[in-house]
Amino acid sequence: MDTIVVGAGAIGLGIAWRLAQQGRHVLVLDRGEPGSGASFHAAGMLAPITEATFGEDALLGLNLASAAAYPAFLRELAAASGSSLASAAPGTLFVAVDRDQLEVLERLYAFQRGLGLAVEWLRGSSCRELEPALHPAVRAGIRTAEQEVDPRALTAALECAVAAAGGRVRSGAEVAALLRDRDQVAGVVLTTGEEIAAPCVVLAAGCWTGGIAGVPQEVAGAVRPVKGQILRFRPRLGEALPIRHLVRTEEVYLVPRSSPARGDEIVVGATVEEQGFDTSLTGGGVYELLRAGIEVVPAIREMELAEASAGLRPGTRDNAPLLGPLLGAGGLAGLVVATGHHRNGILLTPVTADAIASVVCGGGVPEAIAAFRPDRFAPGAWACC
Ligand code: GLY
Numbered sequence: 001m002d003t004i005v006v007g008a009g010a011i012g013l014g015i016a017w018r019l020a021q022q023g024r025h026v027l028v029l030d031r032g033e034p035g036s037g038a039s040f041h042a043a044g045m046l047a048p049i050t051e052a053t054f055g056e057d058a059l060l061g062l063n064l065a066s067a068a069a070y071p072a073f074l075r076e077l078a079a080a081s082g083s084s085l086a087s088a089a090p091g092t093l094f095v096a097v098d099r100d101q102l103e104v105l106e107r108l109y110a111f112q113r114g115l116g117l118a119v120e121w122l123r124g125s126s127c128r129e130l131e132p133a134l135h136p137a138v139r140a141g142i143r144t145a146e147q148e149v150d151p152r153a154l155t156a157a158l159e160c161a162v163a164a165a166g167g168r169v170r171s172g173a174e175v176a177a178l179l180r181d182r183d184q185v186a187g188v189v190l191t192t193g194e195e196i197a198a199p200c201v202v203l204a205a206g207c208w209t210g211g212i213a214g215v216p217q218e219v220a221g222a223v224r225p226v227k228g229q230i231l232r233f234r235p236r237l238g239e240a241l242p243i244r245h246l247v248r249t250e251e252v253y254l255v256p257r258s259s260p261a262r263g264d265e266i267v268v269g270a271t272v273e274e275q276g277f278d279t280s281l282t283g284g285g286v287y288e289l290l291r292a293g294i295e296v297v298p299a300i301r302e303m304e305l306a307e308a309s310a311g312l313r314p315g316t317r318d319n320a321p322l323l324g325p326l327l328g329a330g331g332l333a334g335l336v337v338a339t340g341h342h343r344n345g346i347l348l349t350p351v352t353a354d355a356i357a358s359v360v361c362g363g364g365v366p367e368a369i370a371a372f373r374p375d376r377f378a379p380g381a382w383a384c385c
Pocket of ligand 1: 043045228269270313342343344
């Protein structure tokens, strides 16, 4: 074993796949089943443009780079795993259903245009021509080419690809602590007491990263759980999905998908809540998603509510991930960090996998992740974005 990856979500599996392809002997450890953490609940929007927010320019650059890498990543993954993950969605419509939302949408459009992003302003009638199931009150929309990927199918395909490339994945293996030999990481110890030696450990355990003893405080203290409640609707027997585009408003997003495993569905998400590690569903959370979803696509009212769940995003203070080796004073040689992806874990999987594989395999820290140092929140540290 030369590399342990802690966490078998999309990020950890993506990294493990790239490492195994490059001949590393990789073991991925997960506290539960592969893909059962944040990736299981994620909607899978590949949305660097419609998720773009004021003041997050560095993150936008990373998100755009990963979105651009996605088509080739999925083609390669399909060849490696035998599973095609191509999206049928023709793009995304970010719409406004009332005057307040229209003002927000206009500001967002000006911001996106100012950044040179590929967006198109549509009148309400044009939005409804594209998606007749939109509420008649829709006043305007921004169209982008953004698509989606099924996160559950993605993690399943990545698990196959890791195995096909010679890597191993172990479920139910919760890492309690890092092992160290002076200033060098030496492996991990599981909650069962089992020790696994390796000279390189990649931390991709999402919001659980901070619970691993021995993780330097600048990383452990920088990641927090951000709860997201999310719903999945199925059409009634014999009925088609009411929308083909991803549809979003300021309050909610709807992701239509035809999944070979689960059939047709619309994913409606998601709340953003500071509730620690709580994953309970609440009346208020589910109500707000239903209200906002039905407000923009009334046909949701007639669909079967097939699933409601809550996951935990790994949030950071600047909403950007922690990526790379720990080089500072409290650093630990051989420890590489890949967590804190917050709302963008599925989107950032390709770019994270390539960049972290470069770090582990001695290729240095790629320019793409230079602004996302994992020690940037240490007191007095170099600040990024
Ligand atoms: N990327 C959408 C979310 O985190 O809810």
